[in-house]
Amino acid sequence: MRELIEKLFARHLANDKLDIQSDAATFKIPVATDELLITTDGYTVDPLEFPGGTIGSLAVYGTVNDLAVSGAEPLYMTLTAFIEEGLEISVLDRVLNSMANACRECNIAVVAGDTKVLKRGQGGGIYFSTTGVGFRKTVSNLGLKQIKTGDLILLSGTAGDHGTAVMLAREQFGLSGTLHSDAASVLPITRILMASPGLAFMRDPTRGGIATVMHEIAQACNKTVRLLESSIPVHDQVKAVSEILGYDPLFMANEGRVVAVVDPEHANQSLSALHAGGYPDAAIIGRIEDGRKHVILETTIGGERLLEQLEDDPLPRIC
């Protein structure tokens, strides 16, 4: 089984930097690079394949997106795969194929890898861990510390698609639908935002959703985040499923969205650039205010409520 697995990885992910006989890969960085960045993530999504992606494409996009929202361009990644005994090889083949396609799309190469086989009953089919290395062309000033009172909050697309699509794919609720995960590279989005003036901060709202990023902002900045519910784009299907099951789309995972904080003079320019760049659902969803460090939602019916912080994962193995 080990040999079969390793051949499959080598076939799908082969590139001139990946030498499976080496303990470590050498890698080069652009000469003019001012800053190197590194990020790591684990992936445990269940099911392994879902409408709009697989754990393979998700791992690549997740890695690329963490670099992208840091203002970086991806260069290389490493991959550790934990494979449970008894996994169908055809599933692994499809997962690696979608991973390879995502690598090509994002122009990122797997330069080092490892596979470990887990005993049946000691894994969840496939777990991946990736580390991504990227670079910023110039030292940027992005970060939570750049956020000021009055700044506006942009969201690049609809909220909660990934979490809802994966939940539906589990079929445990007896619901189904045509909804797809938003899993995708956000590099085109971050490039647009970085080319526009006034950008203070970017983050991809994955586990815990938009609401969790808002809480991170409120905590780190010691300010109030005010969201306008009617301005937050949400697919009708996501709304419907959330109502039936009692979930809130603002807490559902996204895997291809960006939350950006932009100064108020330039937020409309950034928004127009996103609309023109192929992101028609992008919207200004809220603003930063002086006040206690909490998150207020102005509801569609005109009221106000505090958005609580998540105590724990609402949905384990969603990403």
Added chain:
Amino acid sequence: MRELIEKLFARHLANDKLDIQSDAATFKIPVATDELLITTDGYTVDPLEFPGGTIGSLAVYGTVNDLAVSGAEPLYMTLTAFIEEGLEISVLDRVLNSMANACRECNIAVVAGDTKVLKRGQGGGIYFSTTGVGFRKTVSNLGLKQIKTGDLILLSGTAGDHGTAVMLAREQFGLSGTLHSDAASVLPITRILMASPGLAFMRDPTRGGIATVMHEIAQACNKTVRLLESSIPVHDQVKAVSEILGYDPLFMANEGRVVAVVDPEHANQSLSALHAGGYPDAAIIGRIEDGRKHVILETTIGGERLLEQLEDDPLPRIC
């Protein structure tokens, strides 16, 4: 549970590069660096704690050692932890403590991390994945391609300690002993070997043991590897356990040993340097010969036998 876990990781592994609020960490490299190296590995050892180490120290040493045998010095690492629900927090605390101690010993900092909680019954307590980044001060010529006929093979210490110690720690065989895993940083060893002339190749013989590295050499060089059984250092306990259970120490995992290939004019100089440097068990265990690409063992009783290649892991979750 998530919050508890993340606090525990932050407490043990805190350093000035680790910002848990960032998607990606910036990292710096020495100005005079010619080559950057990157390596990745997964760790699934069972039990999580064993005589001589834990999965935490093992993950650090494994990362450092892959860089070390590539002729590099470690700089940074990333860590993904998959934690199974129900794991005792006191176990995680001890594992992270031993990990932190190993990081300090090896002067390597965890700059980015992620934790994922696995459902009970979908994990093995703890799985780790690490990626290490290091640098070589000068471009070195180490590699399988540098190996020539007549070169001698050095082993830095006794064979099979880690695999045997972990097996004994499982207590499934009704055996026990005082044997410790050899899990350790091999940086002091690789530094000694690199300071000596004639070095062609280094590798740490982990999963699959010494024999598997010998097969990699034979295959890559298209030559015969000849080992002299009587010259291979093996602990008496490892010998005894192997005889009882029918294992071969040459196939057992090591986590603190180096196999080095050195030209015949300089091999004794390298050996003396290892002896003087605190590695009294280091020995010349074989040589590279022209011939078919296989591995011959000259046995203690004067015969010869072919060492087969491992078909599959002899002992799952040994590292």
